[in-house]
Amino acid sequence: MLAESVASGGATAVALDLFGDVDTRAAAAAWHDIGSGGQLALDGAALLDALARLADEGDVDAWVAGSGFEARPDLLARGATLLPLLGNPPEVVRRVRTPGWFYPWLAARRVPHAAVSVAPPVQPEGWLSKDARACGGWHVRPALTAVPGGGAGHYFQRRIEGVPMSVLFLADGHRWHIAGIARQTIRPLGGHQYVHRGGVGPIDLPAAALDALRAMVDSIVGGLGLVGLNGIDFILHEDGPLLIELNPRPTASVALFDDCVHGELLLAHAAVCRGAALDALRFQPLRAVRGSEVVFAPHAGRIDDETADWLAGQGWCHDLPVAGTAHAWGDPVCSVSARAESTAEVDRLLAERRRAVLDAVAHAASAS
Structure with missing residues (x-):
C-alpha cells in the first residue's frame, strides 16, 4: 500500500517488509526481507x-515506518541514525505507547477517551485487557x-x-488536515474477539461529532507536535467520539484516502515532514466510497x-502472495x-470478494 502510494505519486520506492508480496515488488524498485x-x-x-546498505548505495534519501514499531521506538531511533526517518520522532512513539503517560496526558488536556x-x-x-505496544487487535x-x-x-x-471508527490526518506540527474518516471492520477470529480486518470510508459524521473530533485532533497535534500522517482510532458513542488509541504513523486508511491530495498521501507525508506547508498541498474531494479488508487463512496451507x-x-485483490507461500491458521x-x-x-462487495478468496483457498487445500 505504501509503495503503491509512492509509485502513484510519480516517485520511486524501495520496500522493506515481512512478505514480499507480488504487488509490493511490482510497485517498488527493490524489496528487502526484514522478517524473522x-x-x-x-x-x-x-x-x-x-x-545501512541503502544509505551506502546513496539512491534512497529517507525512510517511512509503517506498523510493527509500536514496541520498538529504540529501533526507530537506531534506524534514524542510518537514514533520515520521515515521521514522528521515536520519543513521541514511546510516549504514545506508554499507557501510564498517554492517557493521563489526554485527561489533562480534556480529550475525551475511553476509561x-x-x-x-x-x-x-x-473491561478489556490490551497492549499498547501491539497492533491489529489480536x-x-x-x-x-x-x-x-x-x-x-x-x-x-x-x-x-x-461504532468503531478511525480518522486519518496529515499534520505539520501545528496545523492539520483530515484525509478521511472510516468505519473500522472489527470481527472475531477464533478466540480473538476484536481483530481489525479493514475499513470503509469516507464516512460522514453528525455535525456535533465532527466538531468534537476536530477539537480532539487539534489538541493532540498541538500538544505532541505531530507531523506527517497519523491516525486516531475512536468509538462513536452517543456522547460523541471517544479516543481509543493514537497511531503516530501512516495507517491502513491510506488505502481508502490516498487520492485525497494531488500526488498521493505518501509524498504529501514526506513533504510536510521535510517542512512543507500544508497550504502548499493540493487537497481534493474523494469521489467514491472505498473499502479494504484483510482475508485471514481459515486453516494451514500453501498457495x-x-x-x-x-x-x-x-483487480480487487491486493497484497498478493507469491506461489508456494505457506500460511498458518490466522495468517493474512x-x-x-x-x-x-x-x-x-461496498460492504456487499467486500463480503462477496472475501468469500471468493476463502473458496479459492479451500479449493487449493482440497486439491493438495
Whole structure:
C-alpha cells in the first residue's frame, strides 16, 4: 500500500517488509526481507542492515515506518541514525505507547477517551485487557481472562458501546488536515474477539461529532507536535467520539484516502515532514466510497500456482502472495477492496470478494 502510494505519486520506492508480496515488488524498485524466520515478526537486525546498505548505495534519501514499531521506538531511533526517518520522532512513539503517560496526558488536556487503568480493575466485568505496544487487535481480550504482569504496554480499558471508527490526518506540527474518516471492520477470529480486518470510508459524521473530533485532533497535534500522517482510532458513542488509541504513523486508511491530495498521501507525508506547508498541498474531494479488508487463512496451507494466478487476476485483490507461500491458521492471505457510491454496496462487495478468496483457498487445500 505504501509503495503503491509512492509509485502513484510519480516517485520511486524501495520496500522493506515481512512478505514480499507480488504487488509490493511490482510497485517498488527493490524489496528487502526484514522478517524473522517466517514468524511474521520484524527482525530488527535485518532492518538496520537494509537501511545501512541503502544509505551506502546513496539512491534512497529517507525512510517511512509503517506498523510493527509500536514496541520498538529504540529501533526507530537506531534506524534514524542510518537514514533520515520521515515521521514522528521515536520519543513521541514511546510516549504514545506508554499507557501510564498517554492517557493521563489526554485527561489533562480534556480529550475525551475511553476509561483506562494500568492496574487491574477491581470489578473486571466490562473491561478489556490490551497492549499498547501491539497492533491489529489480536491482543485485546476480556479483562477476566487477562494474564497477570502483561508487560510495559499492558493496560485495561472499559468496553464502550458504539461504532468503531478511525480518522486519518496529515499534520505539520501545528496545523492539520483530515484525509478521511472510516468505519473500522472489527470481527472475531477464533478466540480473538476484536481483530481489525479493514475499513470503509469516507464516512460522514453528525455535525456535533465532527466538531468534537476536530477539537480532539487539534489538541493532540498541538500538544505532541505531530507531523506527517497519523491516525486516531475512536468509538462513536452517543456522547460523541471517544479516543481509543493514537497511531503516530501512516495507517491502513491510506488505502481508502490516498487520492485525497494531488500526488498521493505518501509524498504529501514526506513533504510536510521535510517542512512543507500544508497550504502548499493540493487537497481534493474523494469521489467514491472505498473499502479494504484483510482475508485471514481459515486453516494451514500453501498457495499453489493456480490459486496465486487466480488471486493475481482479480483487480480487487491486493497484497498478493507469491506461489508456494505457506500460511498458518490466522495468517493474512491477501486483502480485498471495493469501490462504490454507498457504504452498503461496498460492504456487499467486500463480503462477496472475501468469500471468493476463502473458496479459492479451500479449493487449493482440497486439491493438495
